[in-house]
Each structure stands twice: as C-alpha cells, then as structure tokens.
C-alpha cells in the first residue's frame with residue numbers, strides 16, 4: 001500500500017483509465033503518463049476514437065434513448081398481463 005501513483009503498472013493504470021476519463025479530470029497530468037510513453041500513446045488513441053465517435057453520434061444522447069426503452073419496457077411489463 002506504499003505505492004506512489006507513478007509506480008503503478010500499465011495494467012493498473014489502464015484499469016482506471018475509463019474511470020479517469022469519465023471523471024472529467026485532466027488525466028494528461030497523471031503521474032503514470034509522465035513516465036510511460038506507451039500509455040500516453042494509448043490515451044491519445046482513445047481520445048481520437050472518442051472524438052470521432054462524438055462526431056458520428058446523433059445529436060440525441062444515447063442515454064436518453066436507452067432510458068426511454070427501459071421505461072417503456074417497465075411500463076409494458078406492468079401494464080400487460082401477458083403470459084409466455
């Protein structure tokens with residue numbers, strides 16, 4: 001438990017990468033990235049993909065669509081007494 005953040009392995013860092021990106025923090029300042037060119041390259045790739053995906057996505061956020069489908073699924077479950 002005495003590990004400094006910069007001492008983490010690439011595996012450990014990459015396991016946290018999605019959370020770090022999702023948190024909105026400036027992860028380019030992460031200590032592991034300072035000493036690890038491989039993870040810097042990985043992050044650059046991910047950001048390129050994320051940027052491309054953002055441009056491909058429709059204006060409507062996918063979460064709303066997903067929630068609509070969940071809601072209507074719940075409602076149809078409650079509203080009908082259909083048996084298989």
Ligand SMILES: [Zn+2]
Nearest residue numbers: 009010036039
């Ligand atoms: Zn690394």
